[in-house]
Amino acid sequence: GAVVSQHPSWVICKSGTSVKIECRSLDFQATTMFWYRQFPKQSLMLMATSNEGSKATYEQGVEKDKFLINHASLTLSTLTVTSAHPEDSSFYICSARTFSNSPLHFGNGTRLTVT
Amino acid sequence: GESVGLHLPTLSVQEGDNSIINCAYSNSASDYFIWYKQESGKGPQFIIDIRSNMDKRQGQRVTVLLNKTVKHLSLQIAATQPGDSAVYFCAENLRTDKLIFGTGTRLQVFP
Numbered sequence: 001g002a003v004v005s006q007h008p009s010w011v012i013c014k015s016g017t018s019v020k021i022e023c024r025s026l027d028f029q030a031t032t033m034f035w036y037r038q039f040p041k042q043s044l045m046l047m048a049t050s051n052e053g054s055k056a057t058y059e060q061g062v063e064k065d066k067f068l069i070n071h072a073s074l075t076l077s078t079l080t081v082t083s084a085h086p087e088d089s090s091f092y093i094c095s096a097r098t099f100s101n102s103p104l105h106f107g108n109g110t111r112l113t114v115t
Numbered sequence: 116g117e118s119v120g121l122h123l124p125t126l127s128v129q130e131g132d133n134s135i136i137n138c139a140y141s142n143s144a145s146d147y148f149i150w151y152k153q154e155s156g157k158g159p160q161f162i163i164d165i166r167s168n169m170d171k172r173q174g175q176r177v178t179v180l181l182n183k184t185v186k187h188l189s190l191q192i193a194a195t196q197p198g199d200s201a202v203y204f205c206a207e208n209l210r211t212d213k214l215i216f217g218t219g220t221r222l223q224v225f226p
Contacts, residue, residue: 006158034214043204044159044216093158095214103149104206104214106158 003027004096006107013084013114021079021110023094029074030096034104035067038091050077084114127223134192136220138205141186147208150179150190152201153219159204162190192222200224 003026013019023033031052036044048058048069056069066088068080077096081088091111095104128134140148146167151159165172165179165188172179178191188205205217 004158032212036216043218046213046215049213095158100212101147101208103161103164105161106151108158109156111156 002098002105004094004105004107006094006110008110009108010111011113013112015085015114016083018080018082019084019112021081021092021094021112023077023079023096023107025075025096025105028096028098030077030098031074033071033077033094033096035069035077035079036093036095038093038109040091044093050079052077081112084112086114088112089114124218125221125223127225128195130195130197130224130226132195134190134195134199134222136190136192136203136205136222138188138190138217139186140188140205140207140217142207142209142215143183143186144210145207146210148179148181148188149206149208149214150177150188151204151206151216152199153204154201162203195222195224197224197226 005024007022033050035047037047038044046059047062048056050056050069050071052071058064071077091109093109095106097104149164150162152162153159163174163177163179165181170181176193180189202219202221204219206214
């Protein structure tokens with residue numbers, strides 16, 4: 001149980017375009033999902049908390065207008081990287097938990113490469 | 116700011132030996148800790164967790180130790196196998212229910 005699915009697993013886009021990443025909780029409902037970013041050989045950095053039916057909350061230094069988050073249902077959150085630039089190339093990973101103060105379950109990540 | 120850190124970036128062990136991965140955390144208010152394993156190109160996989168009212172918890176071949184006095188967490192893997200090769204992260208659950216990751220340790224298992 002507690003499976004989180006992420007799509008696509010990888011994407012290559014041109015500089016200036018936008019990319020949407022989907023995160024789904026397959027067998028549970030998630031009022032809250034978390035988006036992380038991971039650069040090569042580094043740790044996971046929390047970007048934002050996605051809240052179903054309300055605005056996402058962003059960590060310090062993360063531009064909310066660049067990383068648009070939509071959490072329209074209890075099983076789907078999307079992250080859109082707008083006007084992508086090469087420095088946005090990274091591994092983006094979403095996660096969700098079944099209840100508060102329990103382990104986060106992670107998707108398998110999306111490798112974004114901006115050329 | 117608050118952070119969770121690791122002492123060793125890379126740990127090399129021989130197959131069959133025990134592995135110990137360490138982690139230091141700084142937020143004394145955190146009451147829940149998790150160890151994750153991440154293989155190349157994949158998302159983190161849950162290994163074991165521990166709450167602050169415990170100092171030890173055991174799973175299959177893994178043990179987590181928590182020392183709140185010195186804010187230290189460790190993961191012990193018994194009889195390490197080649198399939199254990201990965202990057203291991205400790206994570207700290209803040210009171211805001213956010214999970215903050217440590218810097219990670221790469222475990223390399225040699226035959």
